[in-house]
Amino acid sequence: MLGPPGAGKGTQAERLARTRGVPKISTGDILREAVTAGTDVGRRAKATMDRGELVNDDVMIGILRERIEREDAQGGFVLDGFPRTVAQAAALDGLMAERGPLVIVDIVVPEPELVRRLASRLICEHCGANAPMGSGSDVACARCGGKLVQRTDDDEVVVRERLKVYHRQSKPLVEYYRVRPTFRSIDGTQPPDRVASDIAAAIESVGAGAANGIGKAVDKSNARQGAQP
Ligand code: AP5
Secondary structure, three states, rough: OOOOOOOOHHHHHHHHHHHHHOEEEEEEHHHHHHHHHHOHHHHHHHHHHHOOOOOOOOHHHHHHHHHHHHHHHHOOOEOOOOOOOOOHHHHHHHHHOOOOOOOOOEOHHHHHHHHHHHHHHEOOOOOEEEEEEOOOOOOOOOOOOOOOOOHHHHHHHHHHHHHHHHHHHHHHHHHHOOOOEEEEEEEEEOOHHHHHHHEEEEEEHHOOOOOOOOOOOOOHHHHHHOOOO
């Protein structure tokens, strides 16, 4: 899933993963868990994330490699927040060479709407789940009952920085992937159910809808078009 901060990548990745019975792999969630657990990676990533900048490519590629090698990801997975740079995309092509196909969905939402969404987003401080739209901070997390709080990087100044970083470092990925037959652009301003059905239709349209693995059926395009920015 590609898209700027607040486009709905996490929301849609969660739904798609549930529908397909494959894991959602969110590098943002993995980093936030590492921060909460106080691991080395978490301690080093925290300051970077709080500034709205990107964590080092080598660290992120290592995290992703380790995660997709796990048993539960062998039948396919939904990626949320990775790749974020052209270097990460090239590394992902290498990791996917034996697995194919990579279906790329770019969720498009204009900036004022992104800022509005992030300013009003609440997450559970315990399990990290997004609260449903319109929940107040007096409402508890529907999943675990935890307290709902603002994400530390959803502060307005940090959001502006994240958007700048997106345009500078992540938007070039759209050009990197646009030439592939498995790339689709989705209107992310629609209600979440409509976005979800457009994503499902996009996956079907590239021929990867069969079976659980968003995986096996289509691609030769990774290998064919792999490292061409
Ligand atoms: P990450 O957690 O990936 O944050 P992000 O990309 O900025 O994306 P968000 O989680 O803010 O937004 P989203 O698109 O998932 O939208 P959501 O579904 O939540 O990364 C955080 C940080 O970690 C980065 O800044 C970086 O430092 C680091 N990092 C992570 N991965 C990295 C990598 N690969 N390389 C380097 N650094 C990395 O929705 C947002 C809100 O909108 C919610 O409230 C939701 O309910 C609402 N909403 C969703 N869909 C709709 C809709 N259709 N209509 C109305 N509202 C909607």
